[in-house]
Amino acid sequence: MSDPYLRFDHISVIFPGVRALDGVSFAAHAGQVHALMGENGAGKSTLLKVLSGVNQPAEGALWIDGHRHVFSNTREALSEGVAIIYQELTLSPNMSVAENLLLGQLPARQGLIDRQQLRQRALEVLNDLGETSIDPAMKVRDLSIGQQQMIEIGRALLRDARIIAFDEPTSSLSVQETQQLKRIVKRLRDEGRVVLYVTHRMEEVFDLCDAVTIFRDGQHIRTHEDMSELTHDLLVSEMVGRDIDDVYGYRPRQVGDIVLDVAGIEGRGLRSPASFTVKRGEVLGFFGLVGAGRSELLRLVCGVEQPKAGQIHFRNESCQFQHPAEAIRSGIAMCPEDRKAQGIFPVASVADNLNISCRRFFKRWGIFRHGRRERRNAESYIQQLRIKTPSAKTPISTLSGGNQQKVILARWLAEEIDLLIMDEPTRGIDVGARRDIYSLLYDLAEAGKSVVVISSDLAEVSAICDRIAVMRGGELIDVVARDAATPERLLGLALPA
Amino acid sequence: QEDIKIGFIVKKPEQAWFINEQRAASEMGNKLGFEVVRLGGEDGQAVLSAIDNLYAQNAQGFVICPPDVRLGPAIMHRARQYDMKVITVDDQFVTADGQPIEDVPHLGMSGTKIGQQVGEAIVVEMKTRGWDPKEVAALRISNNELPTAVERTDGATQSLLAAGFPEDHIFDAPQQNTDTSSAFSAASPVLAQHSDYKHWVIYALNEESVLGGVRATEQYGLDAQDVIGVGINGSGAAFAEFSREKPTGFFGTVAVSSTMHGRQTAENLYYWITEGKVPKANTETAGTLMTRDNWQAVRKALGL
Amino acid sequence: MTANRLTEEVGMSAQPAGQQGLMKLLRTLLDTSGLIAIFVLLFMALALLIPDFMTGRNMVGLLLSITLIGSLATTMMLVLALGEVDLSVASIVAFAGVVAAVATTSSGSVLIGVISGILAGGAVGAFNGLVIAKFGINSLIATLAAMEFVRGLAYITSGGDAVMITVPAFFELGSAAFLGLTLPVWTMLACFLIFGVVLNMTVFGRNVLATGGNAEAAALAGVNVRRLKIIVFGLQGVVAGIVGVLLASRMGLGDPNTSMGLELAVISACVLGGVALSGGVATITGVVVGVLIMGCVQNAMGLLNVPTFYQYLVRGAILLLAVMFDRWKQTRRQSH
Amino acid sequence: MTANRLTEEVGMSAQPAGQQGLMKLLRTLLDTSGLIAIFVLLFMALALLIPDFMTGRNMVGLLLSITLIGSLATTMMLVLALGEVDLSVASIVAFAGVVAAVATTSSGSVLIGVISGILAGGAVGAFNGLVIAKFGINSLIATLAAMEFVRGLAYITSGGDAVMITVPAFFELGSAAFLGLTLPVWTMLACFLIFGVVLNMTVFGRNVLATGGNAEAAALAGVNVRRLKIIVFGLQGVVAGIVGVLLASRMGLGDPNTSMGLELAVISACVLGGVALSGGVATITGVVVGVLIMGCVQNAMGLLNVPTFYQYLVRGAILLLAVMFDRWKQTRRQSH
Numbered sequence A: 001m002s003d004p005y006l007r008f009d010h011i012s013v014i015f016p017g018v019r020a021l022d023g024v025s026f027a028a029h030a031g032q033v034h035a036l037m038g039e040n041g042a043g044k045s046t047l048l049k050v051l052s053g054v055n056q057p058a059e060g061a062l063w064i065d066g067h068r069h070v071f072s073n074t075r076e077a078l079s080e081g082v083a084i085i086y087q088e089l090t091l092s093p094n095m096s097v098a099e100n101l102l103l104g105q106l107p108a109r110q111g112l113i114d115r116q117q118l119r120q121r122a123l124e125v126l127n128d129l130g131e132t133s134i135d136p137a138m139k140v141r142d143l144s145i146g147q148q149q150m151i152e153i154g155r156a157l158l159r160d161a162r163i164i165a166f167d168e169p170t171s172s173l174s175v176q177e178t179q180q181l182k183r184i185v186k187r188l189r190d191e192g193r194v195v196l197y198v199t200h201r202m203e204e205v206f207d208l209c210d211a212v213t214i215f216r217d218g219q220h221i222r223t224h225e226d227m228s229e230l231t232h233d234l235l236v237s238e239m240v241g242r243d244i245d246d247v248y249g250y251r252p253r254q255v256g257d258i259v260l261d262v263a264g265i266e267g268r269g270l271r272s273p274a275s276f277t278v279k280r281g282e283v284l285g286f287f288g289l290v291g292a293g294r295s296e297l298l299r300l301v302c303g304v305e306q307p308k309a310g311q312i313h314f315r316n317e318s319c320q321f322q323h324p325a326e327a328i329r330s331g332i333a334m335c336p337e338d339r340k341a342q343g344i345f346p347v348a349s350v351a352d353n354l355n356i357s358c359r360r361f362f363k364r365w366g367i368f369r370h371g372r373r374e375r376r377n378a379e380s381y382i383q384q385l386r387i388k389t390p391s392a393k394t395p396i397s398t399l400s401g402g403n404q405q406k407v408i409l410a411r412w413l414a415e416e417i418d419l420l421i422m423d424e425p426t427r428g429i430d431v432g433a434r435r436d437i438y439s440l441l442y443d444l445a446e447a448g449k450s451v452v453v454i455s456s457d458l459a460e461v462s463a464i465c466d467r468i469a470v471m472r473g474g475e476l477i478d479v480v481a482r483d484a485a486t487p488e489r490l491l492g493l494a495l496p497a
Numbered sequence B: 001q002e003d004i005k006i007g008f009i010v011k012k013p014e015q016a017w018f019i020n021e022q023r024a025a026s027e028m029g030n031k032l033g034f035e036v037v038r039l040g041g042e043d044g045q046a047v048l049s050a051i052d053n054l055y056a057q058n059a060q061g062f063v064i065c066p067p068d069v070r071l072g073p074a075i076m077h078r079a080r081q082y083d084m085k086v087i088t089v090d091d092q093f094v095t096a097d098g099q100p101i102e103d104v105p106h107l108g109m110s111g112t113k114i115g116q117q118v119g120e121a122i123v124v125e126m127k128t129r130g131w132d133p134k135e136v137a138a139l140r141i142s143n144n145e146l147p148t149a150v151e152r153t154d155g156a157t158q159s160l161l162a163a164g165f166p167e168d169h170i171f172d173a174p175q176q177n178t179d180t181s182s183a184f185s186a187a188s189p190v191l192a193q194h195s196d197y198k199h200w201v202i203y204a205l206n207e208e209s210v211l212g213g214v215r216a217t218e219q220y221g222l223d224a225q226d227v228i229g230v231g232i233n234g235s236g237a238a239f240a241e242f243s244r245e246k247p248t249g250f251f252g253t254v255a256v257s258s259t260m261h262g263r264q265t266a267e268n269l270y271y272w273i274t275e276g277k278v279p280k281a282n283t284e285t286a287g288t289l290m291t292r293d294n295w296q297a298v299r300k301a302l303g304l
Numbered sequence C, D: 001m002t003a004n005r006l007t008e009e010v011g012m013s014a015q016p017a018g019q020q021g022l023m024k025l026l027r028t029l030l031d032t033s034g035l036i037a038i039f040v041l042l043f044m045a046l047a048l049l050i051p052d053f054m055t056g057r058n059m060v061g062l063l064l065s066i067t068l069i070g071s072l073a074t075t076m077m078l079v080l081a082l083g084e085v086d087l088s089v090a091s092i093v094a095f096a097g098v099v100a101a102v103a104t105t106s107s108g109s110v111l112i113g114v115i116s117g118i119l120a121g122g123a124v125g126a127f128n129g130l131v132i133a134k135f136g137i138n139s140l141i142a143t144l145a146a147m148e149f150v151r152g153l154a155y156i157t158s159g160g161d162a163v164m165i166t167v168p169a170f171f172e173l174g175s176a177a178f179l180g181l182t183l184p185v186w187t188m189l190a191c192f193l194i195f196g197v198v199l200n201m202t203v204f205g206r207n208v209l210a211t212g213g214n215a216e217a218a219a220l221a222g223v224n225v226r227r228l229k230i231i232v233f234g235l236q237g238v239v240a241g242i243v244g245v246l247l248a249s250r251m252g253l254g255d256p257n258t259s260m261g262l263e264l265a266v267i268s269a270c271v272l273g274g275v276a277l278s279g280g281v282a283t284i285t286g287v288v289v290g291v292l293i294m295g296c297v298q299n300a301m302g303l304l305n306v307p308t309f310y311q312y313l314v315r316g317a318i319l320l321l322a323v324m325f326d327r328w329k330q331t332r333r334q335s336h
């Protein structure tokens, strides 16, 4: 093989209390899709941030095309032909799609923006991304998360970079959009660029990648250049340091009476009235493409938004929640899909993020919080979900994306409620932790609670749920029992007719 | 004999008037051998803190121009607690029923009287110019939030009315601040509304505000000959105007010697502390009309 | 809404075509840009109800009275669009005026005076920008400090008293007229134009908005956020300097006490004009309308002889109502 | 950093145990909480350099001089922690004082006066909260409107002149002393204690911080954000009401002109104390230290007879330097 185009040379990155990367060295070649894999907090994003100049290594350097670099800001990296799609969305919500796509390189003549060219280039790349329904003049805040993710990708494409890195791009993409992305990635490879690809989805690795580098605890474990000798089990055990036979580990159980009965509900984001039920001890899945209206429907159920029509009965009582607080008090809670915007309190500690809702169960004299119980609660979840954090007092914003997601999940798992709605719960979570989370969900169901899981991950939704509701374009199409829920059937229902 | 230290607390320490006053007091201190601590007291809270601060420094008394004349009882309460002697300057304390507090020595000019002087000066100049009262309007730039301002403009109004100026020719322009540009903004709509008058007279609480009114008349193309503005104080704003090449609508100002006020009150307090000589209960000073013709002489005479 | 529909129906059936067109125009205006509609309605009401309002001299006076707020609002718009705020503008205005007065008087040259004043303003602005961009200090606190500091400098430079200007040419600057409008008015109009173009049509302006919307995103996309901030605060300083010099020349003196509290009026005008304090949202038409609404209301209160104390109530109420109306429009549009 | 390490080594080897302990204490202090360290150093410097500073009488005066800012800063801390701001506090102080004075004088009862004043403050605060929470109006603009409006109310209630209080018992309220400290001081200390506990030890306080950190997330996590905002602004109003009543009682009059600009001083103290204007971050010790630093500096300038104009410079510079130092500490800690 030719000389590697990109080489990481003994890179170490140190944050207070954490050695995020520890002398990492490996190389990636031009015309290669190189997967980076590892548990949450292993250091994948940090490595990409070194590549893009956001983080500076304490030691080590990058070699690009035979030249040594240590970037001190993103502009330097961009000018050396490095483009990164970050794990968290980085868009300016009130600006147009076109401006967001070309931010940092807006076309201009004598300082004045060339509107025509701006629109033209935006249209081209949108077309390329398969997002033909998006108008370049639309505001980014009016797009769904999946569409926003595609805008991020488009921005990187417009850079015409030699090195393109994707940090979990598919975690918020639908099946369709994922297909589109794979096509783009393959094209980039064929054009002879270096593509780095971070993901937690096994099937993508085997489907798309030419090499895999595995990290654990900030250390480089191994780089596989020959995909034929790599098996699923080997990959998992190298990543998490133990064997996991079946991630989903479905546990059958007896379901009880109807707990939640939603009848003819209408509201924003829904095209026609929707009806469904949830039973005691059941795990109900909601599958659909991005924008199918799943989040909207369940937001109507738990008081985030108010329905325009229809009835909701919870435990045989009619209810009309004006606010999530009311729903939570009645025993329904929803874990939101957008971690950054709706989930975390960035400056607050892990413990505060975790205890925000459940602390009402152990407050003292009606108003005072119970410091010791809160600490114990936080520590127990940190352990159970293997949350990688220096301590419970660490600000959550310094955790890796997946570990933040675990904290948010723990916030709701700690709730003693009867119906838990989880919107894309395992987004960005590693295999090992997913297994733990599924098992906690089954525990809840076995204890007589009910769980609703909204998921765009076809394999997940068909493996862990007892029944699966499928939505398409704002309509609830059908509810399929587990036995009948083959991936083909679900996808057939979800795709536009 | 221990060192003598007195305070000099003023309500607006940034104003030229008070700067002069405090500086003159310090000069007197240098001459007679006592220390003057210059402090600001922009509102009641700040005044009481200033007094506490003086007490911490072992000052034996203070001269004060209070931010509100009704603060008298509270200030005196504190001063007695600390056994400090008090003299008021410029603005005199009043009791709840509006009567001056007689047992605190005072030196200053009455707002009403100084206002009346302004009014009289305007009346005289109107006669000199031979204006027909039917064609004259008065622009009263008012500031109802400041009691002293009200006294002054009311005083001027009184004199005008007494001289037969028609009451319905007096128009209010309430300003939001005490500076030139706020007076300008306030004056503009009033002038726009009453374009039918040939001559204008302008008065306000101080020179800066009168100047703002004068600038507004210029904006509407009124000739300097058709405007009589008379200010109060005798500060840089007036000197600037008088030293311009051509006369403007700013006819004159009633100047008062801030220097004398500062010097005199500091001296009185010093002798009160050292020799037990109680100052006169109330010394009223008067203003001098300063115009383009005599301003340098008056300035010198008043030590401004 | 019912009321609206009613008006429309009446308009359709009974009224002549011209009025019908007007009605429709008004409704679209109200629907698309609430604030402009408020302003148009307000202006028409004032013109009808107050006899002296629409006179030429009142309009000239009105224009002149908003020059300070108007000029400063254009660069404040950029500052706010960036997600920052500048509390030091009023102090800069006073300081620049004093510097210009002192420099003119001591050098005898108007040019030197004007340039020193503007440079003084620009220097303070650039310093603000540097502190904020380079040290990451919150702009509210940095400019609050500058507000104190620069006011102090103005006092020290002037010795506390208004500084007289003895060079006659300096006064003429502020009253020099062209097509019936004076230099301060032309300056304000130029600011509207220039910064309108800057905001909407230049890369710089779009980068300002993007940075205000999401500073991290802009930095990651290669926008030089630091330089951007320094330039924007510098511009704000320069404009405040120009405003200060013109004010000094109009008033004939450099007054260190001038324009207290002006910063809040400028910020109000911007926010009234739909500029988001959180950054990322701003339009020049909004700002112009915000300035005009505030100016008209103040002018009308003068014409109507509203008692001072009630002027406070009116100003407070107008501000609140206008912003509330704007919010209401937005939620209405969203729920359509 | 090298300098620091040097000091440590020297400390280790050559100095006696007591001093070594002190050195170490100072260094930890400097490392963990920059601001407290600044304050301790400042205080020691003032005590050493200014003879009259450490006297009992000066300390009592110092404490009394910070009661307004100190009391108001505690609830402002909650408002800022919520990611909001309240510019109307100074107007509320004036209004509450006027109301208390008028009510006492007309009813002859101190109790009625005090209660009316506090209620007036609380009502304004609750109204602010309602407008902000219910209509989603930006708090800066809503409270700016309230600042004008309420100041107007104060003028109207009082007729523009300060209202003197004729009931002697009212006068005594402000000077009633216990253990050598007067009621305003005790009130401030109580505020420090109560709101410190509220912020740190109650569910309410944590919800305030969470809402300031991410309001949408807080709402989804079951926090009733609207009610929270109304309560916090209401509390701010009540405390401003109490402060206003106490001030009126100390002055013997309800002055509609009092405390102009106090809101900015209060916000400065909070920000100096490490409260983030973007919400979500606040500590009571920080706020107390912020208030103390500002108070000490002002007090020392009085004792040192610093000329007024230079006081502006000093205040501005101290504010900027303290915040810059704090930032520097943070980045230093991060890069370790």
Ligand SMILES: Nc1ncnc2c1ncn2[C@@H]1O[C@H](COP(=O)(O)OP(=O)(O)OP(=O)(O)O)[C@@H](O)[C@H]1O
Binding pocket: A015, A016, A018, A019, A020, A038, A039, A040, A041, A042, A043, A044, A045, A046, A047, A087, A388, A389, A397, A398, A399, A400, A401, A402, A403, A428
């Ligand atoms: N700004 C920061 N400050 C402190 N610690 C940080 C910071 N950023 C990352 N870390 C720490 O560095 C480690 C590696 O984080 P990184 O984000 O690279 O993980 P990752 O492999 O991308 O994980 P994930 O799969 O969850 O995204 C984590 O332990 C994280 O807590």
Ligand SMILES: Nc1ncnc2c1ncn2[C@@H]1O[C@H](COP(=O)(O)OP(=O)(O)OP(=O)(O)O)[C@@H](O)[C@H]1O
Binding pocket: A141, A142, A143, A144, A145, A146, A269, A288, A289, A290, A291, A292, A293, A294, A295, A296, A337, A454, A456
């Ligand atoms: N902020 C918004 N403004 C306008 N329309 C929106 C907004 N967010 C979502 N929508 C629209 O609402 C509908 C449902 O969107 P949403 O993405 O929440 O569906 P979903 O099925 O929950 O998908 P997913 O959870 O996978 O993102 C879509 O038509 C989408 O375009």
Ligand SMILES: O[C@@H]1[C@@H](O)[C@@H](O)CO[C@H]1O
Binding pocket: B015, B017, B090, B091, B148, B206, B232, B233
């Ligand atoms: O406020 C005024 C001041 O401007 C000066 O004229 C002296 O008297 C005070 O009352």
Ligand SMILES: [Mg+2]
Binding pocket: A044, A045, A046, A087, A167, A400, A401, A402
């Ligand atoms: Mg990551």
Ligand SMILES: [Mg+2]
Binding pocket: A291, A294, A295, A296, A337
């Ligand atoms: Mg969704």
